[in-house]
Amino acid sequence: VQLQASGGGSAQPGGSLRLSCVVSGATLDTYSIGWFRQVPGKEREGVSCISGGDGRTYHANLAKGRFTISSDRAKNTVYLQTNGLKPEDTAVYYCAAGLKTTGWSTSAFCGVYEYDVWGQGTLVTVSS
Numbered sequence: 001v002q003l004q005a006s007g008g009g010s011a012q013p014g015g016s017l018r019l020s021c022v023v024s025g026a027t028l029d030t031y032s033i034g035w036f037r038q039v040p041g042k043e044r045e046g047v048s049c050i051s052g053g054d055g056r057t058y059h060a061n062l063a064k065g066r067f068t069i070s071s072d073r074a075k076n077t078v079y080l081q082t083n084g085l086k087p088e089d090t091a092v093y094y095c096a097a098g099l100k101t102t103g104w105s106t107s108a109f110c111g112v113y114e115y116d117v118w119g120q121g122t123l124v125t126v127s128s
Contacts (some may be wrong), residue, residue, distance in 0.1 A: 001026040003033075003119030005095045010125045011085050017124060019080040021095030028052055028071055031117075032098045033078040034110050035069060037091035038121070044094070046110030048080055053102035058109040085126045092121035 007019040021033060034049035048059045048069035057069050066084040071077065078095060096115035108114050 001031060001097050001117050003095050003097060003117060005093065005119045005122045008093060008122030008124045010127070012128055013086060013126060015085050015126070016081070016083045017085065019082065019093055019095075019122060019124075021078045021080075021119060023076045023078065023097065026097070028073050028076055028078070030101065032101055032104070032109075032115075033071070034096050034098065034115050035078075035080045035093060036096060036110075036112060036115075037089075037093045037124075039091045044112050046112060047093070049104075049110040050078060051101060051104055051109075056102075056104065058104070058106070060110055082124070085124075087126050090124060090126050092123050094121045095119050 002024045004022045029052050032052045035047040036044050038044040048063050050057045050069050068081045070079050097117040098115040
C-alpha cells in the first residue's frame with residue numbers, strides 16, 4: 001500500500017483547507033487511515049482517524065469541532081477538512097495506514113505507533 005497526501009498550503013486564521021490522501025495498492029476497507037501532524041522539535045500527534053472496517057471516526061481534542069475526516073471509497077481517498085484554522089495548526093500533516101480495521105479503543109485509535117505505512121507529508125501554514 002502507498003499513500004499520497006496533498007492539499008496543504010497557506011491559510012489565514014479562521015480559514016479552511018481540505019487535505020487529501022490517495023491510497024493505492026489496497027482498498028480502504030482493508031486499512032484504517034489516519035491523519036497526523038508534526039511540528040519541528042515536537043512529537044508527531046494524531047489528528048483524526050477513520051476505521052477501514054466500519055467507517056468509525058475519531059478526532060483528537062485539537063480537531064473536535066473544527067476538522068472532519070471522511071472517505072470516498074470509489075476514489076480510494078481519505079479527506080481531512082480543516083476549518084477554523086489557527087496559527088498553532090501550522091505543521092506538516094501526514095496520512096498513514098494501519099492494518100487494524102475494527103475494534104479500536106479510544107486511546108489507540110489515533111495512536112502514532114498503531115499505523116504502519118506512512119505517506120509523505122503536506123505542509124499547512126496558518127498565518128495572517
